[in-house]
Amino acid sequence: MPKPLRIALIGSKFMGRAHSNAWLKVGKFFDLPRQPIMQVAAAREAADLEAFASRWGWGRWTTDWRAAATADDVDLVDVGTPNHIHRDQALAALEAGKHVACEKPLAGTLDHAREMMQAARPAAGKTFVWFNYRRVPAVAFAHQLVREGRLGRIYHVRAQYLQSWGGPETPLLWRFRKGQAGTGAHGDLNAHIVDMARFVTGDEITEVTGAIAETFVKERPLPDDPKRTGRSTVDDAVLFLARFKGGAVASFEATRLATGYRNRNRLEVHGERGAISFDFSRMNELAVYDATGEGRTAGWTTVDVTREADGHPYAGHWWPESHGLGYEHGFVNQAADTVRAISRRRPVVPLPDFADAYETQRVLEAALISAKERAPVKLSRVR
Amino acid sequence: MPKPLRIALIGSKFMGRAHSNAWLKVGKFFDLPRQPIMQVAAAREAADLEAFASRWGWGRWTTDWRAAATADDVDLVDVGTPNHIHRDQALAALEAGKHVACEKPLAGTLDHAREMMQAARPAAGKTFVWFNYRRVPAVAFAHQLVREGRLGRIYHVRAQYLQSWGGPETPLLWRFRKGQAGTGAHGDLNAHIVDMARFVTGDEITEVTGAIAETFVKERPLPDDPKRTGRSTVDDAVLFLARFKGGAVASFEATRLATGYRNRNRLEVHGERGAISFDFSRMNELAVYDATGEGRTAGWTTVDVTREADGHPYAGHWWPESHGLGYEHGFVNQAADTVRAISRRRPVVPLPDFADAYETQRVLEAALISAKERAPVKLSRVR
Amino acid sequence: MPKPLRIALIGSKFMGRAHSNAWLKVGKFFDLPRQPIMQVAAAREAADLEAFASRWGWGRWTTDWRAAATADDVDLVDVGTPNHIHRDQALAALEAGKHVACEKPLAGTLDHAREMMQAARPAAGKTFVWFNYRRVPAVAFAHQLVREGRLGRIYHVRAQYLQSWGGPETPLLWRFRKGQAGTGAHGDLNAHIVDMARFVTGDEITEVTGAIAETFVKERPLPDDPKRTGRSTVDDAVLFLARFKGGAVASFEATRLATGYRNRNRLEVHGERGAISFDFSRMNELAVYDATGEGRTAGWTTVDVTREADGHPYAGHWWPESHGLGYEHGFVNQAADTVRAISRRRPVVPLPDFADAYETQRVLEAALISAKERAPVKLSRVR
């Protein structure tokens, strides 16, 4: 029987649910060096929390997140709350010597993110950030191919995260208020694709060359009084151009108003020797182009990244080949790698820690500055 | 706290695992009228069974399936074993007054299937068959559209289940031995698409008009002694043509030698008013053609069947729109409907019981007879 | 200046137009050993014919097809008329020592086809049949790959030609009258896919194992008096199963009632070493699966068959890579190969002559017999 890894979860909404499911399943599908124990769940409102904790099998529950995050019988604190409180919760947990797994983006502001990164450096606990798309097998496979040199020198990165729920009829939810949300599509969606682009290429962005932040819908109906409207104070869409250290040029686009696309997360990377194309709506597939083989049969190959026998990442833990996975499996895969990493085992593909996620946050900040100042922004300036 | 529903699972291999996962998750994602309890797991070999039961959280384990199937503290017996023992296990459970959920196909032979169907009729327990593809949301949605008359009179059904693991290098596993497997691709794969075709159209096959059963690879290496070979006694592929009562004509194809397709389950149905096309490799999508709207923008529409707000089946229990599901979710959806049906609640879409699955078995039998006799076979003859 | 090749075209409708366009363009895009001269156009009705001939640049026109087909100043007779008069026109032309290029299918009946095949054997002129899909570059490329052994032993052939214009509202055109049309979807559409399957595999069908011929819409409005209806005497759809000499099993389906598909011509061939998949709606692409390479990146590769540098068939005669071709280009490619063959040059891929097209006609006939007799039909019986 492996040693237990006792977990405190903070947050009981969408991410609370996605993380609970991950902790529930991970031990069933992976042979782990430590056994995850769903020790305690914390959230603000008692009402739903009891039902949530009971449903998912959390050992106990509390509305005092700090108590949960610092409890003696907890090893890992899983932060699944809104961005503006990541810092306080993570810092408390690190201070208490816990490992911390924090939802993305690292924080609501760059200042917070910096503090977290700095606190993580000397801490006893390890840190992790739930950039779940890294562990969609097709994205992990893309990373592996690039790392092996299969794309050669990289020329182009093209990343888009397109949603469409932000039409004029959508009310002024907290997500449209800067005070609570920090940003709009940018922190929510660009965070994912900036991380993915960094992860897949293994390279770092050195400059944001131009950016647009746009709020198409400036007034929205108030949730409680739809006849009146209030002002949206976040972006609906942020687009930016960037340069990578290795010479690649890139474009990023995040929006809540790409009618037709509900949750379209696309990444294309073109290199001298090949290219990859990923679309989350067909998440079990990676399109691969090999420029080094026979020209006559060259083309985009749709690889079903589900085959244990072919060494596809994570495939051996799940179902037979071409019996596809879904959105939730990225979280389970990340839970498995998190447990491994805590036990000094190597994750299947690199895990983002606070320092790593801070780099993504710097890119997001640079894009906001670029949009505001209407000028290119070197990353070296954003610290 | 709802009344418990205590489950005995028989079988610990691929399906044992898929069912365990379903019972583990179902209560987390669905509000159920009874609470599933993973009471006891049974399988032949003690060695692996203990680890299996412990991993999945089964309350106890036994190598005596009969003891499990008839135990006083069991309400539902879940049969996840090979086809040739479905009958004995299901009959024992029904006799003991249990509900029974049996893996597909219903049985290894039509005689067994008939006995099971007959035993189910007067039994106190309800019966279910795990035709999991009915509960892939896109397939359930196709069923709903047809039932509402959105396709009108149906002309064509085209169903294929294409795999490719059965090449000449594949050894003579039990799946290639008639004594154990009954048939090859036919019972394994055609069972699924015959059920899907019946389910989506809501219609019954009245005749198999022609059939080919082919064993391409007649000799295979012995698993234990690959230098020697043995004779495969099952089909590698079965194709057949059929007619439906409502007038549609149909083709079915199942094979283990469709190089390039690992697990491609496709169904197309064309009617007077519209058409649907499903491909399991893109399981979150249903292609829908509406022949009644504006001609100028008519075409195949790719519907992401993931939207609670739009009433897509099962969508409200899972993740936000376009955060797709995987293979395993069909089983969880079926587990939920099974629990509901036991409590006399209506399943989201119809559940197959033994009588229903017997109809599918009759079609499979008719195809085998047709291939052997080289003649059309009316279904009225196969009982 | 190469020697002229003087052409007489018979027919001025859809095919008359497609062939005229081919003869007009072929010398512009191909360097030919003889120069096609559009000498004379013949058709039944004088009214339109003059405008047709003038528009396309035919040197003269006549309503006497026999005069055109036997004129001294004609070298090649191009038969673009309905099926039931192919025989008379082809025989007259062959007797006059002309080369003959005949629209598909070879004839309206097997008897006619046999006569034509027999007449062609001793004739001075060469014969050709316009199975234009052979010269869609993707299909030609599929043929080349199979011939080179890239698929190895072939297991499966799956061919469909799906149209949808034959709904109940479509009037009783001549195409629905057996006397004029011979058959319905069968001769029109199955002719194409049987030829394609034979061409791509390089193999011959030895048996039709089962067949369905269905007339869904039995009564149709009369073209001239839509309040009254008349009886359709042809099939709306014909499906059949078949076996190839080399051991492959096959399914064919042609229909005018596949709602949603306007002109969907699909062919899939699976072999031991690889597979190909073609869909005419994306005619510049061939999907290729190579089972012999690296497993990890194996998948269906979408090959844009447009690259001269990679030796794709016909690519060098047209536009730069990935500047796609359309439906009409198959005819131009065939016109080029026809001129070459007349000059004893090798066509890019094999051209069907009357003997070859007679084999396709035998398969069509066997399917009709099988549907009628409700029994398998060996091809050896159909002569």
Place this chain on the structure above:
Amino acid sequence: MPKPLRIALIGSKFMGRAHSNAWLKVGKFFDLPRQPIMQVAAAREAADLEAFASRWGWGRWTTDWRAAATADDVDLVDVGTPNHIHRDQALAALEAGKHVACEKPLAGTLDHAREMMQAARPAAGKTFVWFNYRRVPAVAFAHQLVREGRLGRIYHVRAQYLQSWGGPETPLLWRFRKGQAGTGAHGDLNAHIVDMARFVTGDEITEVTGAIAETFVKERPLPDDPKRTGRSTVDDAVLFLARFKGGAVASFEATRLATGYRNRNRLEVHGERGAISFDFSRMNELAVYDATGEGRTAGWTTVDVTREADGHPYAGHWWPESHGLGYEHGFVNQAADTVRAISRRRPVVPLPDFADAYETQRVLEAALISAKERAPVKLSRVR
């Protein structure tokens, strides 16, 4: 017999060929108010020109373009030469009172383009620019849908023209020398997608907010002496962000180094009521999303834009539905509309004249300035 329209073509390379084919075919497929006469072809080198003119049926040929452009027996001068000589040729023709149809982009520099635009204003002849993609039926259809308000207020435009022939092994052709080519991918490819974006949206760009112009391959082998290299003086890729007057935000990308894409021209436009997505590699299809209909069956609809009965643009002139067109047909469609416009008939969709193409040129110039100055550039500044 309609009045003739006598044409002088200048240029005998790729575009000379594409235009010749258009003039050859246009009268065969369209009923035109004037009859195009292929009067004279001009080009620099006599050697190939004679063969070219003879092959395509040009009445005479000359190496003196000015003589051709100003000849008394010429009505329309078709300029198919490299960008840096468009101005001289167009001005000479306009001065001689001819109509002028000029290849895109309008000119090699903004100064040239301005002169041409200014010369066109008072001229007797009409002007046209061969932005052929406007007349790919799917693009024309997208334009129509937007114009009818089917997309409502437009939020996003996303345009990419991706090629991959510019790898390091490609020699230092004239296309990589600024003196001859002006720019690299920018003028060649962005010209097309800027025009398409303006055409489809019916809106104008008011600002380039950021831009990257990159030359990945700085030294290339000399064509005549591949052991030595020379410096490439043009961009390999240009990306830029932009804003439209109507409020939409946009991204544009053109590159010769997008490995895997040979000629991928993609445009997506998202509006409040719907969206369209076009990919030239599947040029007969337009993906349309309608946000105003039934939610349950909402999704991207693949419309085969080939149906005369449904009023698809240009469809009635070509082949039956779903018998697709190719690259060359955009040119033929444009030739037809050009002839119509000269006779004061309305083109199917708007034709770009010099004034219109000058607007595209201003956008291209603004992007270059933005890349160079590393700052946003208002279009009002670029004149």
